[in-house]
Amino acid sequence: MKFRLLAGASSSLLLLTALLTACSSGSGSGGSDGEGTSELTVWLMRDSVSAAFQKEFTDAFTAAHPDIRLKVQIQEWDGIGQKVTAALASNDAPDVIEVGNTQVAQYAQSGGLVDLTGKKSDLGGATWLKGLAEPGAWEGRQYGIPYYAANRVVVYRKDLFQRAGVDPATIRTRQQWLAATRKLNTGDQQGIYLTGQTWYALAGFIWDEGGDLAVQDGGRWKGALDTPQALAGMRFYKELQALGKGPKDADEANPPQAEVMAGGKVAQIISVPGGANVIAQHNPGLKGKLGFFPVPGKTADKPGAVFTGGSDLVVPAASQHQDAAYTFIKELTGDTWQKKLALAMSYVPNKTSLASAVAADPGAATMAVGAAEGRATPNTPGWAAVEAENPIKDYMTAALTGRDMRQAAAEASAEITRAMNTAS
Numbered sequence: 001m002k003f004r005l006l007a008g009a010s011s012s013l014l015l016l017t018a019l020l021t022a023c024s025s026g027s028g029s030g031g032s033d034g035e036g037t038s039e040l041t042v043w044l045m046r047d048s049v050s051a052a053f054q055k056e057f058t059d060a061f062t063a064a065h066p067d068i069r070l071k072v073q074i075q076e077w078d079g080i081g082q083k084v085t086a087a088l089a090s091n092d093a094p095d096v097i098e099v100g101n102t103q104v105a106q107y108a109q110s111g112g113l114v115d116l117t118g119k120k121s122d123l124g125g126a127t128w129l130k131g132l133a134e135p136g137a138w139e140g141r142q143y144g145i146p147y148y149a150a151n152r153v154v155v156y157r158k159d160l161f162q163r164a165g166v167d168p169a170t171i172r173t174r175q176q177w178l179a180a181t182r183k184l185n186t187g188d189q190q191g192i193y194l195t196g197q198t199w200y201a202l203a204g205f206i207w208d209e210g211g212d213l214a215v216q217d218g219g220r221w222k223g224a225l226d227t228p229q230a231l232a233g234m235r236f237y238k239e240l241q242a243l244g245k246g247p248k249d250a251d252e253a254n255p256p257q258a259e260v261m262a263g264g265k266v267a268q269i270i271s272v273p274g275g276a277n278v279i280a281q282h283n284p285g286l287k288g289k290l291g292f293f294p295v296p297g298k299t300a301d302k303p304g305a306v307f308t309g310g311s312d313l314v315v316p317a318a319s320q321h322q323d324a325a326y327t328f329i330k331e332l333t334g335d336t337w338q339k340k341l342a343l344a345m346s347y348v349p350n351k352t353s354l355a356s357a358v359a360a361d362p363g364a365a366t367m368a369v370g371a372a373e374g375r376a377t378p379n380t381p382g383w384a385a386v387e388a389e390n391p392i393k394d395y396m397t398a399a400l401t402g403r404d405m406r407q408a409a410a411e412a413s414a415e416i417t418r419a420m421n422t423a424s
Contacts, residue, residue, distance in 0.1 A: 038321045039069045040328060041094040046076050048098055048148070048311060053344045061331055068324045088112030093316035095325040101135045101312050104144035106381040113143040114315040114322060123333060127351040131308020131374030138379070144312030145329050146350035148341060151306040151374055152200065153292045153366045155261070155275050156268040160184060161291075164267075168293045172300040174208075174236060181243045184267040193257055193266040194241045196248030196400045197393040200307040201270050201295075206233035207305035207375050208298045213392070214378045214416050221380055223416030225395060226409035234399055234409070241400060248400040251393065262286065270295065273346070273363025292366040297373070308374030310348070382420035391415035 049057070058070055073094070075083070081103070087093045088110055099107060107113055120142055125133065128146045136144025154168075161168055166180045185191030194201070203213055211229030214221050224230055241248075244266070246257075258275045260266060262282035269275065276290040294303035313333065315325045331337060338349040339357040346364045348371045349357055355372070358364035377383050386392075395412035399405045 037067055037069050038324050039071055040096070040321055040324045041071045041073065042096040042328060043073050043075050043094050044098045045080070045311065046074055048345075049341070050344055053341060056340070057332065057337060061328070064331075065324075065327060068321075068327065070328070085110070088316050088318070091318055093318035095315065095319040095321050096328055097314050097316065098147060098311045099144065099314055101132050101144065101146075101149075101308070101310050102376050102379075102383070104136045104312050104314065105138045105379050106384065107314065108138035108141070108143040109381050112317050114317055114319070114325075115141050115143060116145060116315065116326075117142040119145075119326065119330075123330060124335070124351060124353075127353040129308060129310075129348070129350060129352060129371050129374055131306075131371065131376050132310055132312060132350055135376040135379050136312040144314050145333055147311040147313050147333060148338075148345070148347040148350060149308050149310035149367075149371050149374065150272055150348060151308050151367050151370050152204075152270050152272055153294055153306075153363070153370055154268050154296075155271045155273065155279070156291050156293065157261075157266070157286070157289055158291045159289050160189065160267045168291065171293060171296055174296050174298055174304070177296045178239060178243070181240065181268070185243045188265055190244040190246075190266045192240065192244045192268045192270075193246050193260050194237075194244055194270065195246040195250050195252050195254075195257065196241060196397050197251040198270065199251070199390070199392045199396060202233060202237050202392070202396060203307055203375070203377070204295060204305045205236050206230045209233045212378070214383070214386070214420060221378065221382060221417065221420040223413030223420075225392070225413045225416070226406060231405060231409060234396070234405060237396070238400055249397045258282070273367060276363065292363050294366055294370040303370050303373050305373045305375050306370045308371060308376055378420075380420065382422075385419040385422065386416050389415065389419055391419075 054072060058072060061070055084097060084099060084107060088107060089112065123145060129149050132146035132149055136142060136146060156168060161184070164183045166183055171177050171180050181191035206212065206229065209229040209232045211227050211233060212224050215224045257269050257271065258278035259282050261269050262279045264283065273292055279290060280287040295306055297304040313329050315322055319325050333350055335354060338351065338354055341347060342349045342357045342364065346361055348364065348368045349355070352372055355368040358368055391412040395408050398408035
């Protein structure tokens with residue numbers, strides 16, 4: 001699952017794009033370029049690297065590996081799934097493709113990817129972010145190599161917190177978060193703006209309770225919103241959501257929550273850090289007044305679980321230069337270039353051991369704290385069908401508007417079960 005709203009990208013718009021299809025610019029990996037030189041074709045996605053970073057990396061890679069002629073082709077997110085699917089089924093595939101982390105299983109199931117399990121140790125896999133590494137695996141084998149991550153944090157108004165006597169550094173648990181939000185919820189000021197269908201936030205609360213959105217039972221996937229743990233997560237969501245005036249029948253894009261916060265009457269939202277840039281664009285008076293802290297956990301010993309969006313790198317089985325493809329992946333996902341990429345793009349590096357690389361970037365540093373507890377949606381190709389229908393959103397609205405929560409959860413779980421197994 002890919003999303004874009006990055007701390008360093010002032011013109012970004014929130015993009016939560018399910019990658020259901022894949023990539024082709026009409027140019028494959030090509031053959032030998034003479035003199036023993038291989039032409040390596042790489043597909044990277046729009047905005048995953050800046051032009052300056054791409055040039056710096058390409059120049060350094062070419063100098064270090066003169067036998068590899070690197071050809072990077074930037075792809076658009078719109079329609080990318082169909083392009084990747086077509087490329088993996090062809091004999092003229094690129095050598096490396098950037099894909100959304102939660103879509104690796106779909107492509108691996110097709111048999112079109114190279115198994116990179118044996119490379120995990122060499123690539124430092126012991127410290128990979130779980131939210132990238134786990135969805136990059138399929139049936140116990142590693143096909144996707146973690147590239148970079150992004151996740152949600154709490155974006156807050158420094159001035160409103162100070163006026164209410166709330167120190168964000170002291171908000172370590174959910175109960176402390178609720179107490180602080182109540183203090184901020186005065187008059188026409190909303191302590192938090194949280195819509196009724198922000199289901200990625202709900203997923204984190206469910207994970208903190210030890211539950212999940214769906215689980216495997218006897219080799220078959222089934223919805224799990226009606227478990228005691230998932231219901232506990234929904235009850236917390238309901239309590240938090242009631243401390244603001246967010247619509248119960250819409251998600252954070254309807255209307256865009258950053259624009260709502262820019263109106264000046266909202267103390268905090270749950271967003272990726274780039275939301276702060278959008279807020280300041282719509283209300284320049286808030287520039288410098290926005291801060292970040294991790295989504296609080298159930299207990300103070302660790303932050304709350306968050307959905308990890310981001311990318312993995314895969315090698316098509318049809319690649320004609322698989323050794324060179326691995327060389328490229330090792331360089332781009334290695335510590336040196338991960339640090340440079342994180343600083344250039346305000347991303348979270350692919351390893352927990354590299355969190356300090358973004359220490360000087362408040363938004364990215366806060367993301368990195370949360371990323372240590374990052375998770376992904378159920379790792380199965382069938383999950384795409386769930387997101388297409390999204391019974392989770394309807395369930396949340398039902399639970400927030402007075403319907404019996406258990407019954408609504410059971411109905412949504414049945415819909416998840418049907419969608420996952422029909423698609424699989």
